[in-house]
Amino acid sequence: MTDQSKYLEDSRLIETHYGEEYENYYNAIVPPVFLNSLNVFPSIDAYFDSDKNDKHVYVYGRVQNPTVRILEDKIAALEHGTKAFVYSSGMAAATTAVMSVCHAGAHIVCVRNVYGPLNTFLTQYCKEYFQMNVTFVKGDLIEEFEDAVTDNTDLIVLESPSSIVMSLQDISKVVQIARKHNAKTYIDNTYCTPIFQNPLDLGVDIVMHTMSKYIGGHSDIIGGVLIANDEDLLKKLMLHRELYGGILGPMEAWLAIRGLRTIEVRLRQHEKNAMAVAAFLDKHPRVKTVNYPGLPSFPQYDLMKKQQKGNCGLMSFEIDSTMEQTKKFCQALSIFKIGVSWGGFESLVEMPYARMTDQEASWLGASANIIRIHCGLEGDDLLIADLEKAFSIL
Ligand SMILES: *Cc1c(COP(=O)(O)O)cnc(C)c1O
Numbered sequence: 606m607t608d609q610s611k612y613l614e615d616s617r618l619i620e621t622h623y624g625e626e627y628e629n630y631y632n633a634i635v636p637p638v639f640l641n642s643l644n645v646f647p648s649i650d651a652y653f654d655s656d657k658n659d660k661h662v663y664v665y666g667r668v669q670n671p672t673v674r675i676l677e678d679k680i681a682a683l684e685h686g687t688k689a690f691v692y693s694s695g696m697a698a699a700t701t702a703v704m705s706v707c708h709a710g711a712h713i714v715c716v717r718n719v720y721g722p723l724n725t726f727l728t729q730y731c732k733e734y735f736q737m738n739v740t741f742v743k744g745d746l747i748e749e750f751e752d753a754v755t756d757n758t759d760l761i762v763l764e765s766p767s768s769i770v771m772s773l774q775d776i777s778k779v780v781q782i783a784r785k786h787n788a789k790t791y792i793d794n795t796y797c798t799p800i801f802q803n804p805l806d807l808g809v810d811i812v813m814h815t816m817s818k819y820i821g822g823h824s825d826i827i828g829g830v831l832i833a834n835d836e837d838l839l840k841k842l843m844l845h846r847e848l849y850g851g852i853l854g855p856m857e858a859w860l861a862i863r864g865l866r867t868i869e870v871r872l873r874q875h876e877k878n879a880m881a882v883a884a885f886l887d888k889h890p891r892v893k894t895v896n897y898p899g900l901p902s903f904p905q906y907d908l909m910k911k912q913q914k915g916n917c918g919l920m921s922f923e924i925d926s927t928m929e930q931t932k933k934f935c936q937a938l939s940i941f942k943i944g945v946s947w948g949g950f951e952s953l954v955e956m957p958y959a960r961m962t963d964q965e966a967s968w969l970g971a972s973a974n975i976i977r978i979h980c981g982l983e984g985d986d987l988l989i990a991d992l993e994k995a996f997s998i999l
Contacts, residue, residue: 609623609624613682616683616799616800616869617869619679619682619683620679620683620865620866620867620868621866623678623679624674624675624676624677624678624679624682625675626675629671635863636671636672636675636859636862638672638855638856639670639671639672639855640855641666641670642666643665644663644664652664661674666852666855667847667850667852668847668852670852670855670858672855672858672859673691673853673858675858675862676691676858676861676862676865677689677690677691679862679865680814680820680830680832680865681832683799683800683865684799684804684805684812684832685803685805685806686805686812686832686833686834687833687834688832688843689830689832690831690839690842690843690846691816691828691829691852691853691858691861692828692830692846693828693829693851693853693854693857694815694817694827694828695720695793695795695813695814695816695817695828695829696722696723696726696815696829697829697849697851698813698829698830698831699720699723699726699829700723700726701831701842701845701846701851702831702842703726703727703731703760703762703791704845705841705842705845706760706789706791706810706811706838707731707735707737707759708759709735709736709737710735710736710737711735711737711738711757711759711760712737712738712739712740712755712757712758712759713727713731713737713738713739713740713759713762714739714741714750714753714754714758714761715727715741715761715762716741716742716743716744716762716764716765716774717741717742717767717968717969717970718744718764718767718769718770718772718969718970719762719767719768720764720768720793721768723762723793727739727762740753743772743970744765744767744772744774745772745773747775747778747782750778750779751782754782754783754785754786754788756786756787758783758786759789760790760791761779761783761788761789761790761791762791763776763779763790763791763793763809764792764793764796765792765796765802765912766796766898766909766916769896769921769957769971769975770896770921770970770971770975771796771897771898771919771920771921772896772905773905773908773909773912775908775911775912776804776807776808776809776912777807777808777912780807780808780809781808784808789810789811789838790809790810790811791809791810791811791813792809792811792812792813793813793814793815794812794813795813795814795815795818795819796916797913797915798814798868798872798917799814800868800869800872800914800915801872801913801914801915801916801917802913802914805832805833805834807912810833810835810838811831811832811833811838811842812831812832812833813829813830813831813832814829814832815827815828815829816828816829816830816853816857816861817829817946817948818946818947818949819864819868819875820861820864821857821860821861821948821949822864822867822868822948822949822950823860823864823949824946824948824949824950825949826857826860826861826864827857828853828857828858828861829853872915872917873915874982875917875918875980875981875982876899876915876917878918878980878981878982878983878984878988879897879916879918879920879980880897880899880916881985881989882920882978882988882989882992883895883897883900884900885992886920886992887900887902891924891925891926891996891999892922892924892925893922893923893924893925894923895921895922896920896921898913899916917948918947918948918979919947919948919978920977920978920980921971921975921976921977921978922975922978923972923975923976924974924976924999926999927974928959928973928974930999931956931974931976932956932959933998933999934976934995934996934999935954935955935956935976935995937994937995937998938954938991938992938994939991939994940987940988940991941954941988941991943955948979949979949981950982951979951981951982951983952979952980952981952983952988952991953978953979953981954976954977954978954979955976955977956974956975956976956977957975957977958971958972958973958974958975959973959974961973
């Protein structure tokens with residue numbers, strides 16, 4: 606096998622070359638999609654002893670697959686983790702992480718602006734079926750975590766920057782608190798990708814990404830991944846994937862490998878476009894607030910600089926307008942398409958809280974008419990012109 610260690614020094618070499626085994630597939634520069642459900646063995650004993658002989662064991666596709674394994678090796682290396690496991694969606698990864706750490710009756714501390722479906726999973730499913738209890742924190746003040754975490758806390762759930770309002774948590778300080786109470790920490794690192802933030806280096810136990818956003822990068826797959834260092838934890842994350850049956854399919858793995866090849870160039874461009882758009886919004890007279898951690902006026906800019914190397918194309922803002930006018934503003938955009946999700950090539954706009962009461966939205970730190978945009982790869986001049994056109998109808 607080729608010596609892989611030479612690729613580990615630079616993330617760009619991990620994305621392009623690490624984890625591939627050209628010699629195992631006729632030296633093709635791109636690995637095949639291994640569309641097999643099982644692998645065969647020369648003898649009964651060879652089957653039973655398969656895990657003793659080889660670093661990579663392939664027996665059955667719900668457990669492991671060669672295309673999937675290449676993707677996992679790349680992501681583990683990018684996140685500075687021992688191993689990564691990929692799942693059929695970000696939520697499959699997130700729920701497997703929770704169920705691998707928390708026991709019935711567990712206490713969980715979670716940031717308010719965590720991805721919505723994970724909030725629902727914790728507060729409804731885990732509560733109803735496993736009597737778990739969640740304490741929510743806004744997350745920007747470390748004292749809140751100190752007050753919320755108890756010796757009964759199994760897990761602290763972070764997302765930094767968080768969904769919709771992009772607020773940050775001081776990751777290393779939260780880790781210190783967690784360790785004092787023997788609680789595990791989990792972070793959704795989708796916003797930063799492994800390129801802009803590596804929480805395992807800050808002591809976090811489990812890092813999660815949905816691959817449906819920048820890792821796939823082209824709005825054509827659903828997938829998720831968990832990365833960790835602790836061997837016991839990794840064993841559980843792997844076993845529970847096998848038992849729940851939520852492994853990523855080989856075709857999606859292949860597309861995610863292809864997405865990773867260009868993740869750095871894409872992200873630099875998303876960041877450049879988003880910085881220009883955020884600066885434009887920041888000085889626009891109709892804009893009340895812009896939530897983009899890359900703006901020097903962002904309240905947690907110093908913390909951002911401390912723990913992140915950059916920011917992606919996602920931001921939110923509020924305009925000085927009614928709900929109806931704000932909807933018209935969004936509908937007047939033409940390059941920004943109305944739709945959920947983000948992280949692909951295309952620019953998107955949505956009003957995630959538009960059907961909430963003011964009280965519900967304010968608990969989440971925003972007004973009901975907050976606008977979220979994803980700056981795609983179309984070009985910052987075109988995106989700003991599109992926004993200018995929409996402002997002109999107000
Ligand atoms: C989209 C998203 C998820 C969920 O990922 P799926 O692949 O859709 O399950 C989780 N976290 C964040 C921050 C997301 O944006």
